Amino acid sequence: AQSVAQPEDQVNVAEGNPLTVKCTYSVSGNPYLFWYVQYPNRGLQFLLKYITGDNLVKGSYGFEAEFNKSQTSFHLKKPSALVSDSALYFCAVGRMDSSYKLIFGSGTRLLVRP
Amino acid sequence: AAGVIQSPRHLIKEKRETATLKCYPIPRHDTVYWYQQGPGQDPQFLISFYEKMQSDKGSIPDRFSAQQFSDYHSELNMSSLELGDSALYFCASSVGFGSLNSPLHFGNGTRLTVT
Numbered sequence: 734a735q736s737v738a739q740p741e742d743q744v745n746v747a748e749g750n751p752l753t754v755k756c757t758y759s760v761s762g763n764p765y766l767f768w769y770v771q772y773p774n775r776g777l778q779f780l781l782k783y784i785t786g787d788n789l790v791k792g793s794y795g796f797e798a799e800f801n802k803s804q805t806s807f808h809l810k811k812p813s814a815l816v817s818d819s820a821l822y823f824c825a826v827g828r829m830d831s832s833y834k835l836i837f838g839s840g841t842r843l844l845v846r847p
Numbered sequence: 848a849a850g851v852i853q854s855p856r857h858l859i860k861e862k863r864e865t866a867t868l869k870c871y872p873i874p875r876h877d878t879v880y881w882y883q884q885g886p887g888q889d890p891q892f893l894i895s896f897y898e899k900m901q902s903d904k905g906s907i908p909d910r911f912s913a914q915q916f917s918d919y920h921s922e923l924n925m926s927s928l929e930l931g932d933s934a935l936y937f938c939a940s941s942v943g944f945g946s947l948n949s950p951l952h953f954g955n956g957t958r959l960t961v962t
Contacts, residue, residue: 776953837889
């Protein structure tokens with residue numbers, strides 16, 4: 734069975750500092766991994782995905798994520814946080830044979846203080 | 848750019864009533880997905896449609912049904928509503944089924960409140 738874990742309910746960082754939002758996964762076969770961001774009362778916005786290829790994936794708004802197969806992790810990172818990055822971040826895993834029947838993590842709230 | 852349109856944005860119903868949620872995918876998107884996000888919860892996959900046929904099914908209650916029409920819009924019908932059905936219901940669309948290379952675009956959701 735597929736599962737995704739986001740161990741931190743909330744991450745607090747100061748503006749300008751690097752940020753990391755953690756995600757680990759469990760899936761049989763090759764994982765397809767995604768990060769989405771959700772602002773209040775809004776839908777999920779796609780940030781980036783890992784399907785295959787380079788382990789370091791670059792996405793929208795300066796975010797990137799590193800796929801680590803041995804640690805089964807897909808942590809989201811940004812070198813310099815902005816206050817506007819404050820939102821709810823979801824990691825998700827899918828399988829090619831299941832299209833976008835995604836399994837989401839529980840979400841991590843990112844709070845960037847000025 | 849056109850996005851996924853969901854209507855209504857907010858819906859208040861009483862227990863045992865029925866509700867219909869509508870989703871209009873991005874033009875030329877042929878695949879629609881429905882997700883349910885309870886308060887403080889992660890989104891849960893309900894059901895998906897590709898080319899007007901059900902393509903996958905998740906944790907959708909038997910009281911719910913959905914379909915995709917010839918213009919690719921989709922409707923989620925919910926009957927005998929329960930308090931626990933109160934949630935944010937997202938529709939998402941993409942191109943093609945079985946391909947994760949096409950991005951998945953979410954609508955802003957319909958917030959259903961059952962009283």
